[in-house]
Amino acid sequence: MEVKEYLSHIAYDSVIFGFSGNKLKILIMKYHNTGFFALPGGFVRLDEDLNTAVRRGLKERTGLDNIYLEQFYTFGDVARFQPGVMKTILEANGHDVAENHWMLDRFISIAYYALINYDKVVPTPDALSDSCDWYALDKLPPLMQDHQQIVEKALQTLRDNLERKLVGVNLLPPLFTMNELQKVYEAILGEKLRRTTFQRKMLSLNFLQRHDKQYSGKAHKAPFLYSFKQEGVE
Amino acid sequence: MEVKEYLSHIAYDSVIFGFSGNKLKILIMKYHNTGFFALPGGFVRLDEDLNTAVRRGLKERTGLDNIYLEQFYTFGDVARFQPGVMKTILEANGHDVAENHWMLDRFISIAYYALINYDKVVPTPDALSDSCDWYALDKLPPLMQDHQQIVEKALQTLRDNLERKLVGVNLLPPLFTMNELQKVYEAILGEKLRRTTFQRKMLSLNFLQRHDKQYSGKAHKAPFLYSFKQEGVE
DNA sequence: AGTTATTGTCTCATTTTGTGACAATAATAA
DNA sequence: TTATTATTGTCACAAAATGAGACAATAACT
Numbered sequence: 001m002e003v004k005e006y007l008s009h010i011a012y013d014s015v016i017f018g019f020s021g022n023k024l025k026i027l028i029m030k031y032h033n034t035g036f037f038a039l040p041g042g043f044v045r046l047d048e049d050l051n052t053a054v055r056r057g058l059k060e061r062t063g064l065d066n067i068y069l070e071q072f073y074t075f076g077d078v079a080r081f082q083p084g085v086m087k088t089i090l091e092a093n094g095h096d097v098a099e100n101h102w103m104l105d106r107f108i109s110i111a112y113y114a115l116i117n118y119d120k121v122v123p124t125p126d127a128l129s130d131s132c133d134w135y136a137l138d139k140l141p142p143l144m145q146d147h148q149q150i151v152e153k154a155l156q157t158l159r160d161n162l163e164r165k166l167v168g169v170n171l172l173p174p175l176f177t178m179n180e181l182q183k184v185y186e187a188i189l190g191e192k193l194r195r196t197t198f199q200r201k202m203l204s205l206n207f208l209q210r211h212d213k214q215y216s217g218k219a220h221k222a223p224f225l226y227s228f229k230q231e232g233v234e
Numbered sequence: 235m236e237v238k239e240y241l242s243h244i245a246y247d248s249v250i251f252g253f254s255g256n257k258l259k260i261l262i263m264k265y266h267n268t269g270f271f272a273l274p275g276g277f278v279r280l281d282e283d284l285n286t287a288v289r290r291g292l293k294e295r296t297g298l299d300n301i302y303l304e305q306f307y308t309f310g311d312v313a314r315f316q317p318g319v320m321k322t323i324l325e326a327n328g329h330d331v332a333e334n335h336w337m338l339d340r341f342i343s344i345a346y347y348a349l350i351n352y353d354k355v356v357p358t359p360d361a362l363s364d365s366c367d368w369y370a371l372d373k374l375p376p377l378m379q380d381h382q383q384i385v386e387k388a389l390q391t392l393r394d395n396l397e398r399k400l401v402g403v404n405l406l407p408p409l410f411t412m413n414e415l416q417k418v419y420e421a422i423l424g425e426k427l428r429r430t431t432f433q434r435k436m437l438s439l440n441f442l443q444r445h446d447k448q449y450s451g452k453a454h455k456a457p458f459l460y461s462f463k464q465e466g467v468e
Numbered sequence: 469a470g471t472t473a474t475t476g477t478c479t480c481a482t483t484t485t486g487t488g489a490c491a492a493t494a495a496t497a498a
Numbered sequence: 499t500t501a502t503t504a505t506t507g508t509c510a511c512a513a514a515a516t517g518a519g520a521c522a523a524t525a526a527c528t
Contacts, residue, residue, distance in 0.1 A: 110310065
C-alpha cells in the first residue's frame, strides 16, 4: 500500500483567468495519451493548509506567487465519482493503479478562481499532462467530469464580485489605461459598456492612481496610465 | 477497525439562522459533559451527495425539509486539527475512541448557512449533545474550534447576498407585514433603515404579493400582509 | 497646416434614492 | 359619537447617481 501523503477524498480545482486579445482565457491541462482536458488541480498534503496547497499548485502551473485567489464553491456530488477516468489517466502514464488506488476513490473538490497577469505566466504542465495552455472561454475543449460546470460557476462568481470589489485590475499589468480596464470589464460581464459612464464611475471610486500618459505611437490623443492604489485586493 | 461509513477528512458545519424578537439567532449544540458549544454539523456518507448530507442533518436538527440553504466557504487550515477536543467529546459520551479513531483525524469542513422560519423549527439535539438551542448572534457562548469565525463569515455572506437576492423572506412566515420584513433586514445588516425608502424599494422589485390587511388589535391603521411571489429563492 | 482617431471632461436628461409631509385608519378614551 | 393615538400607505420635492451625447484637446500621419 502507498505511503499516505495526501488527504484522501479531497481535491481542489482552479480556474485561472487571464486576459489577452480582449478575451478572457483560462488555463487547461491536457493529459498524456488520453485526450482528456481538465482544470489544473491537485491534492492537499497531510500537514498543509488547503489554501496553501492551492497556492502551491498555482505556483507550479504559472510560476507566480501572490496571486489573487478566491474560493467559490465545493463540489461534492456522488456523480463526480468516475474511477474509470482516473484509471485511464494513470495507466496512460505507466503508473501502477494498485499503488495509487487512493486516487480512484470518490473525491470532493474545492474550487478556486485566480486572476493573473497573462503576460507574466509561464504555463507549465505537470507529470501527467502534455500541455498547460490558454483557451478562450468561448473556445474551450470538452472538459472531463464536471469541469465545465466549475468554469461556469467561476465566471458567475467573478461577475458577482466585480460589482462589489475592483477585482478586474488583477488581470492587468501594474500600469494600464482606462480603455484596457474597460475591455476587461466587458470581457467579464459579456457586454459593452459606455465609455464616459465607465470612466466617471471608476474615477469616482478613488481606487486609481493616475500616472504619466502612454504614447503608443498612434495618431490620436494619448491616454493616461493608471495603477491600482491598494495592494492585493482581497 | 471501524466499518467505514463516512468520507474521511470531510465534515460540514451549518449556521442555521432564525429571526425572533427582532433579533437574528442561530442554533447551537451543547455536547454532553464537556461544556463545548458547537455549530450543528456532520459527515458525508460514502454514497451521498454533499448537499444531501447537509439537508439530512438540517432535517434532524430542525424537523424541516426544503430549507433555504447556501454553501459559503470551506475551511481547510491545519490549525483546525485539534484531536484532543474530539477525543474529550467521545470519551465524555462513553465511546471507545479506538473504534472511532477516524473522527480524530484532520478534517476540512464545508460551511453552509440556512434561513428558516423560526416558529416552525423543533430544535433537536443529537446523540452526543444535551441541547440544540437558539442563541442571539450578540449573545453566543464561546464556540469550539473555529466555529466563531465560521459564524462571522456566514453573516458576512448573508449580508452580501441580501443586496442581490431577496433572501430575507426565508426568515419569515409565508405572510408578513412590510414592517416585519424591514426588521429582518435591519437585523441582518445591523443598521436602521428608512421606512419609506425601504417600502418603495421592496415594492418596486415586484417580488411581493399583497394580501388582505392584518388587524392586530392595535390602535392604528392596519398594515397589508405580503407574501413572496416566487417559490424557494435559490 | 489639415486630417484622423481617441481621450478627458462637460452638460443635460433620466432614474434612483433620501427625507419629510400628510392624509387614512384601527382601536381607545372621552 | 367624537376626539386621540400610533402606525401605515403614498405623495412631493431634493439630492445623488446614471445614461447619453457633445465637444475641445491632442498624438501622429498626410
